[in-house]
Structure formats: structure tokens, C-alpha cells
Amino acid sequence: MAAGALRGVLWPRAAAGLRAARAALAAPLGARAASEMSKDMLPGPYPRTPEERAAAAKKYNMRVEDYQPYPDDGLGYGDYPMLPNKSQYERDPWYQWDQPDMRHNWGEPMHWDFDMYIRNRVDTSPTVVPWHTMSKHFLLFLSIMLIMFGLGEIYPSYRPVGPKQYPFNDLYLERGGDPNKKPPAVIHYEI
Amino acid sequence: MAWAPPPSAAQLYRPNRFVSLPAELDPATYDTSPEKLRAEAERLAIRSRLKRQYLLQLNDPNAPAVIENPALIRWAYAKSQNVYPTFRPTPKTSFLGAVYGLGPLLFWIFVLKADRDRKEKRIQEGKLKRSPLSVFF
Numbered sequence: 058m059a060a061g062a063l064r065g066v067l068w069p070r071a072a073a074g075l076r077a078a079r080a081a082l083a084a085p086l087g088a089r090a091a092s093e094m095s096k097d098m099l100p101g102p103y104p105r106t107p108e109e110r111a112a113a114a115k116k117y118n119m120r121v122e123d124y125q126p127y128p129d130d131g132l133g134y135g136d137y138p139m140l141p142n143k144s145q146y147e148r149d150p151w152y153q154w155d156q157p158d159m160r161h162n163w164g165e166p167m168h169w170d171f172d173m174y175i176r177n178r179v180d181t182s183p184t185v186v187p188w189h190t191m192s193k194h195f196l197l198f199l200s201i202m203l204i205m206f207g208l209g210e211i212y213p214s215y216r217p218v219g220p221k222q223y224p225f226n227d228l229y230l231e232r233g234g235d236p237n238k239k240p241p242a243v244i245h246y247e248i
Numbered sequence: 249m250a251w252a253p254p255p256s257a258a259q260l261y262r263p264n265r266f267v268s269l270p271a272e273l274d275p276a277t278y279d280t281s282p283e284k285l286r287a288e289a290e291r292l293a294i295r296s297r298l299k300r301q302y303l304l305q306l307n308d309p310n311a312p313a314v315i316e317n318p319a320l321i322r323w324a325y326a327k328s329q330n331v332y333p334t335f336r337p338t339p340k341t342s343f344l345g346a347v348y349g350l351g352p353l354l355f356w357i358f359v360l361k362a363d364r365d366r367k368e369k370r371i372q373e374g375k376l377k378r379s380p381l382s383v384f385f
Binding site: 167187 | 260261262263264265266267268269270287290291294295298299301302315317318319320321322323325326327330331332333334335336337338340341
């Protein structure tokens, strides 16, 4: 197969895995106990020796110097590589990716949080204004407005008002007063 | 007394978890050492090999219906089936498990109990009428 003729005698495992994967395509992932990829092509435990690190780097299609697994805290990352936390938005829009909407190439190691960093979601592109400046401005504005609103609630200030004065003896007839009786005189002024 | 050098543009920018440094401010962009060129050449070699494999499958007349992406399979496997075998109880994981697992449960237990005790006390004092839907005698 042409893949075997690659200058990569480095990649016979990858080519073999590929052939096996292509050969048995019918089953969806998870339909059997393990996928068609051999166990050493799948992620495994944290690599302890330099040989394990080199093998893991080759498995993930990375250079040995680039490969850096997550720290062995027992949190469940295993030997998955720790890639820089950059979203897919930062990748070159003009390069011809294999998957243009994801800006991802076939076989390239995916970030652990790949589904968070897609272009519909989190975007870590550099901003025009630094983050600390933006957050400082925003928090200052928000706190000043909230403090002023709070002070306005505690110490309300408005122009002096008195009770509203109604004409026609405090609307005696409109309020259902007896038209035959003389209404009580209501005088709102003083001369 | 010697003054410290003024902060560089990258230091003034202060990239963090939410924004990354623009390439123009990153000194690595302007680094043309032979080590960097060799590293870039190796990465390009890996990328082009993968691209060749992919394009051979893509333009194959006897093409399979779905071209499996081993990186995707590894990613899905690592996030789902590789977590339990590689998990290890350590002080940190035990603490996190207690905080995230037991914390909300105990919090809501105490909040709801306190709220209902206060309501029951008010009913006993006569300030609140027991609702007709109540299951208490």
C-alpha cells in the first residue's frame, strides 16, 4: 500500500492501524468491546519511562519534544498530551484545512477541551485591549453605578411635594355624593 | 541605582486563560534560530505525511464510506473510557470529590431543613395557616 512506501518506516504502525480501521468499517464506535484500533494505538496510562514517552508521542502524531502529558495527579488524563489552550478561532483561516469548519487536520492531536474551543463556543483570540484593562474598566463602572443606586435608595432626594388638591369640593359629586345635599366646603387656598 | 528595564509589550498585555498573546508581541515569532527551523521542518514533515494519508483515502475510487480519524477516536476514548483506569485516589482528588459530590447535597439538606423548621415554627405560633394540600396531620 502506498502508505507503506512513505519515508516513514516510522509510521508502519499507523499504516497498519489504518488498514485495519478501513477494513472493518461497519461497526460504529462502541458496538464492540474495543474499537478496531489495536490497544497500543489508543490512549493509555501516564508514561513513566522515556521510551514510553517516545511511543506515546509517536502514537499521537507529535514530536517527542512537543509531547507533554498532563501532570500525573490521578485526575484521569492518562497519557493524553497537554496542548496549548488556544481556541480554533486562532488558527489560520486561509490555510486549507482538511476540516475547514473545525480548522482541524486529519490525524492531528485534538485538545482535551476541543468541543469547548470550536468556533461556535469559547474564543481565546487576542483582544485589542488587554484583558486586565477591560475588566478593570468594567468593574469600576459597575461598582460605581451600583453604589450610586444603593445610595439613592438609602437617601432618596426629590423636590418637596404636598398632597394633590382636587376641585369641586374634593370631587364631591364625582365620588357619589348626594346632589340634593349641600356639599361640605373644601377650600385649598388662603388669602 | 539601576532602574529595571521598562516592561515589554507582552508583559503589559498580560495574556491569561481567556486571551492569548498576539503573535506580533510574542518573541518566539522573531526567533530564527536553527533549532526552531529544524523543529518547524519536523512538524511540517509529520503534517504532510498525515495529509498524504488523508488525501489518498479521500481520492480513492474504492473509497470507504467514512474515513475514520484516529485522532478523533483517541480523543473520544481518552475522555470517556480512559478516565476510570487512569484515575487514582489522591488527597487532591478526594478533596475535590468531597467538595463537588457531597458539598451541594449537604448544603441543600441544611437549607431546606432550616427553611421548613422555620415554617413549622411559624405555623405552631399561629402566624401561618397550614395549606390544605399539606400531608401533615
